[in-house]
Amino acid sequence: xxxxxxxxxxxxxxxxxxxxxxxxxxxxxxxxxxxxxxxxxxxxxxxxxxxxxxxxxxxxxxxxxxxxxxxxxxxxxxxxxxxxxxxxxxxxxxxxxxxxxxxxxxxxxxxxxxxxxxxxxxxxxxxxxxxxxxxxxxxxxxxxxxxxxxxxxxxxxxxxxxxxxxxxxxxxxxxxxxxxxxxxxxxxxxxxxxxxxxxxxxxxxxxxxxxxxxxxxxxxxxxxxxxxxxxxxxx
Ligand code: SG7
Ligand code: ZN
Numbered sequence: 001x002x003x004x005x006x007x008x009x010x011x012x013x014x015x016x017x018x019x020x021x022x023x024x025x026x027x028x029x030x031x032x033x034x035x036x037x038x039x040x041x042x043x044x045x046x047x048x049x050x051x052x053x054x055x056x057x058x059x060x061x062x063x064x065x066x067x068x069x070x071x072x073x074x075x076x077x078x079x080x081x082x083x084x085x086x087x088x089x090x091x092x093x094x095x096x097x098x099x100x101x102x103x104x105x106x107x108x109x110x111x112x113x114x115x116x117x118x119x120x121x122x123x124x125x126x127x128x129x130x131x132x133x134x135x136x137x138x139x140x141x142x143x144x145x146x147x148x149x150x151x152x153x154x155x156x157x158x159x160x161x162x163x164x165x166x167x168x169x170x171x172x173x174x175x176x177x178x179x180x181x182x183x184x185x186x187x188x189x190x191x192x193x194x195x196x197x198x199x200x201x202x203x204x205x206x207x208x209x210x211x212x213x214x215x216x217x218x219x220x221x222x223x224x225x226x227x228x229x230x231x232x233x234x235x
Contacts, residue, residue: 005203006067007234016203023205030198030211031107039194049191050082050212054091054183059175062163066170067202068232070095071160077182079123079142083195083210089123089142091182092131096120097201098225098234102150105225107201108213110147115217117148117225119185120201135200140208146187151219156184161227168231187216 005011005019017023054077061072070093077091098117099105106118121144124134134140159178166174192215199207 016205020203020205022199022207023203026199026205026207028196028198028207029205030201030209031109032196032198033109033112034194034213036111045082045195046191048081048085050193051080052183052186052190053078053080054181054186056179056181058177058179060160060178060180061173061175062160062167063173064167064170064232066232068095068097068234069160069164069167069228071180073180073182078126079144082193082212084142087139088126090126091121091123094119094121094182094185096148096228098148098228100229102222102225106147108145108147108211110213115147116150116222117220117228119146119148119218120144121146121182121185135204135208136206137208139210140206141200142210142212144186145211145213146185147214147217148220148225149217150222150225153221153224154185154219156180156182157220157224161224164227164231185218187214187218189216190214192216 005016023029057073063070072093075090075092079089096117096119097107102116104114106115122131123142124131125140128134128137128140159180163176194213196211198209198211199205
């Protein structure tokens with residue numbers, strides 16, 4: 001069944017809960033609309049700030065799973081603090097969600113506003129060893145969500161765009177030697193974020209994700225957003 005879900009009218013997000021019992025009964029399903037007038041300030045988060053220690057990667061692996069292109073990396077970068085407190089989480093992969101135009105695409109919305117695209121940097125708790133092993137553990141994952149707005153070209157994302165013509169077929173994977181610094185995908189001021197306990201946004205929709213959605217967006221060029229679209233139709 002995993003192969004049948006998608007983003008069309010007949011197999012889109014509102015139909016996923018059928019095959020995935022967690023979503024059907026879930027109490028903490030993602031994505032959500034973040035209502036800025038309802039959020040509460042948590043003083044503990046200020047005392048123990050979120051910290052990324054991101055390191056450049058030299059080899060990346062790109063996978064087309066039929067839903068998006070995921071960039072798997074060698075988990076040298078770490079995330080601590082903020083809602084995950086003293087635990088150490090490692091950055092295992094990142095991927096993007098997009099839409100059919102500049103005003104559609106992000107999964108989370110902020111006061112109802114949707115952004116052009118949304119970048120997810122997926123971290124897993126170190127002791128679980130991998131994303132796949134952590135994915136069904138209660139405290140397994142922490143995902144950073146970055147809103148993408150149209151603007152100047154992002155040179156790090158461009159390194160991925162340059163490879164995607166080799167990924168047109170579903171279930172293809174390529175490994176490329178490529179110097180890539182994930183820190184350049186983060187917005188300014190990472191201490192400005194909203195956080196909540198949620199889920200994977202795609203099947204199997206496990207409720208194991210601590211979401212950290214940044215207030216400040218990052219710019220990609222419209223051309224870059226469109227190029228991603230040409231490979232996989234997520235509309
Ligand atoms: C994308 O989003 C892929 C998935 C990812 C999923 O479809 O990047 O990764 C793999 C290995 O297929 O699932 C467990 C996982 O990372 C959901 O991720 S998300 O909740 O951050 N959107
Ligand atoms: Zn995602």
